[in-house]
Amino acid sequence: MVYQWLNSFISTWLPQSCVLCGLSSHRQALCPDCLQDLPRLSPDLCPRCGLPAGLSNAQDCGHCLQLQPAYHRVYSAFGYAPPVSQLVARLKFRGQIQLARLFGELLAQRLAEHTIQADALLPVPLHPNRLRQRGFNQALEIARPLAQAFGLPLLTGGVHRQRDTEPQSTRAASQRGHNLRDAFRLVQLPAYERIAIVDDVMTSGHTANELAKLLREAGVKEIEVWCVARALPHPH
Ligand SMILES: [Zn+2]
Ligand SMILES: [Zn+2]
Structure with missing residues (x-):
């Protein structure tokens, strides 16, 4: 299909x-x-957080074993590096909304290699201020072709972004978690047990984790994160 x-x-x-x-x-x-x-990721990824783990058998990495994320699996189409990062910027800051369809298609190709476990898609919501500024939610636009490709419903409006958090990239890593606390509010109980959160870029994972925590508290059993690009940690 x-x-x-x-x-x-x-x-x-x-x-x-x-x-x-x-x-x-x-x-x-x-x-x-x-x-x-395009910057493809190596095959040695931790299935849980989607970061290179240097493991040949699909096991959770040390970080995930120590501090288990609220989501269960991460799938990303690419690493967050040029030229994907430039295309993301063109989509978000230059309004080239047609790139969302391209991203959705490329992500669908990547996901077709896996047995996905999702009954509905939840695009990461934007704060109303940012939505007004941008005119569209890039996560929703990326999720539309995915919903079509996999025949899954799109969940919109069930979660509100209640804090207009600063863009993650301008904050120091140590402040990021704090910045996102209570960023989301559930306004409608999700009617699905398995949900995939859809986003353009996954950086620290805090956004997905906050959203996943909220969904799990509301009874969602299985949470995947589908993102176009996964930012890799800088080598120390
Ligand atoms: Zn070309
Ligand atoms: Zn991991």
């Missing part, structure tokens, strides 16, 4: 040239060379 949908996606959205190099891309959003160059 995913592949059927991908084909129909490609035939309905007809970019004339590659979004990265501008060369003719035979009606694909990315030409084969640029697609090949």
Whole structure:
């Protein structure tokens, strides 16, 4: 079904040239060379947090064993590095909303390699101030093609973002957790036991963890995080 949908996606959205190099891309959003160059993650990922763990068998990494995240699995299409980071910036700060469809499609391709365990998708909500400023929620726009590809309902409006937190990247790592406390509020009980949180970029994981905690308190049993790009920790 995913592949059927991908084909129909490609035939309905007809970019004339590659979004990265501008060369003719035979009606694909990315030409084969640029697609090949996107920063893919190594296969030794911790299944729980989605970070490279150097483990050959899919086991939780030391960090996750020590302090278990509230979510159960992370799937990301790419590492958060150029040119994916530049495309994310074009989507969020230059309003190139069509890139959300491209991201959704690429993430769907990645997810098709796995047995996903989700009955509904929850795009990370934006604070109303930021939504007004940007005009759209990039997580929701990325989740739309995913919902279509996997035939899953989109949960919108059930969770409110009640604090207009500063962008994570401008805060020191030690302050990030504190910055997000009580960032979300549940206004409607989720009617599903397995939910995938959808976001553009997963950085520290605090946002997904706060949301996952809230969902688990509300009785959700299985929580995945689907993100376009996973930021890797800086080497010390
Ligand atoms: Zn290209
Ligand atoms: Zn881990």
